[in-house]
Amino acid sequence: MIIPGEMLPGGVLLRLLSGDDAEALRSAYTANREYLAPWEPRRPESFFTVEGQAARVAEQLLNFSERRAVPWVIEGDGAVIGTITLSGLTFGPFRSAYLGYWVAADQQGRGLAGAAVASVCRAARDRVGLHRIEAATLLDNAASQRVLEKNGFEPIGMAPRYLHIDGEWRDHRMFQRILHDGPPEN
Template identity: 75%
Template sequence: MIIPPEMLPDGVVLRLLSPDDAEALHAAYVANWKFLAPWEPHRPDSFFTVEGQAERIAERLAEFAERRVVPWVFESDGSIVGTITLTGLVLGPFRSASMGYWVAADRQRRGLAGAAVASACRTARDIVGLHRVEASTLLDNTASQRVLARNGFEPIGMAPRYLHINGEWRDHRLFQRILHDAPPPA
């Protein structure tokens, strides 16, 4: 699957994850771990090492080669300032995936998340061939809910104790965006 890079606001490039990103991704997670902690699952200590990131990248790229995941990074001047990922890609009659993303604390409120979500949805529709994309947010993550709403996502329900986030099972609001209504390819 060929997915070209795309320019986002503020001079940031949205591009596919690369094996060379381990050091930059490590630096991004270390710099943002306190900011991300309320929204993220608990991570083992190895996650916050270059080696741990290299291992995680290798796993993601293997899943990408199998068309199960599409992993992007937000890059600015050689630094990673966020990620967005389509996971759980299912083709056939379902043609769906889940989306997750984060943007660095010092890059908030610049339109990066919204532009990346729009780009990921175009890629999901035009390159991957998906019918829908789903996303979930913690109930109190109103900023992410606004990003999703501006990108055509509609609320579809609430999932009690949906994900283990920051040490406890947390309720999530569920969203989806229908990308098109064409039938799946034969």
């Protein structure tokens, strides 16, 4: 699967995750630890180390090689300022995946999340061959809901106690985007 990088607004690069990204990810997650805490699972201290990120990168790259995920980083001025991932790739008649993303606190309001989601939707349709993408947000995450809706995602319901976020099972608003209505490709 060939997934080219793409320039986003302000000279920011969306590119596939690399085996060399562990230190940059450690730095990004450490700098955004408090900002991300209400929106993510609780992380062990090892998550915020180069070794912890190297293990995550290796797992994500294995998932990519086995066509189970497509992990990208959002890079500005040589630093990782966010990530976006298609995970749980399913082929056959379903041809679907889950979308997850974040952008650094000091990069908010630049349109980067929306541009990254738009780019990933194009890649999912044109390069990966998916029919749909599903995403979930916490009920009170209005900013992420706006990003999804601006990118053609439609709300499809609410999932009670969907993910364990910040120490408790939290309800999520579910979204999907249909990418095309053509027949599945091999």
